Amino acid sequence: MPEHTEIVRVTAWVRGRVQGVGFRWWTRARALELGLVGWARNTEDGRVEVVAEGSREACVKLLDLLRGCDTPGRVDGVVERWSEVRGGLGGFLER
Template sequence: MDTVDDQPVRVTAWVHGRVQGVGFRWWTRARASELGLRGYARNLNDGRVEVVAEGARESCERLVVLLRSGRPPGSVDLVVDRWSEAKGNLSGFVER
């Protein structure tokens, strides 16, 4: 029997700071792929990076922790995350 925790989720995270032009999207793709997530990381015009990831809740939560960890390239000032049901329309994890 499936529980809520077994259902795939989607997290959208907006990462603020010096995160463009420093390898941040590449680093995020590598971490998300290691966690078995699908989705993308893309630069936004205002200097943020938007990360959309789908998969197991635990893996998505781990990715958000990693984004906030101070280990990514560049300098992360703030990560704002929004959680929703997975849409199931993503394959792999790519840099956009």
Template sequence: MTQKSTDADRPSRMTAWVRGQVQGVGFRWYTRARALAIGGLRGVVRNLGDGRVQVVVEGSREGCERLLEWLRTGDTPGRVDGVTEIWDTPRGDHRDFVIE
């Protein structure tokens, strides 16, 4: 097994904050659907009081990166002006991918 595939399979946790016109446009629903389509991802997507959407996701590094790429450049509802993310060690907080 190559180092790259080991990194891609490594369990990861990513928290992303999405800025733009992302509330009231179905953004959370589409984010959950995309996470489920990627497969193997657990977490939560929620609206924040300042107009951003927060996405907390755990799964393989590759799966998390695919969701992040979609958040940044995918066919998302509304308008994404920017995404900021941090990476961390998985905590196992979620059993599914839910909308709050």
């Protein structure tokens, strides 16, 4: 990555019909295409939590994809939180 690229961490909570429809697998594929590391997991309340680290540009693109119309299932909303990179992540996992 170029030296001027800002590396960030974004956590997103995706609500809708996103469990049991391949949403985590789809998210993993998109994140890997964008060069991001992190994970996606189902939460007990029916949402999917996505944590991604990488360039701000790639994280914004992932959020746009999560909010787009081509996701598996149905996304009713995405809430995001930006934070500093914590590191220690390798690849992108479905948890």
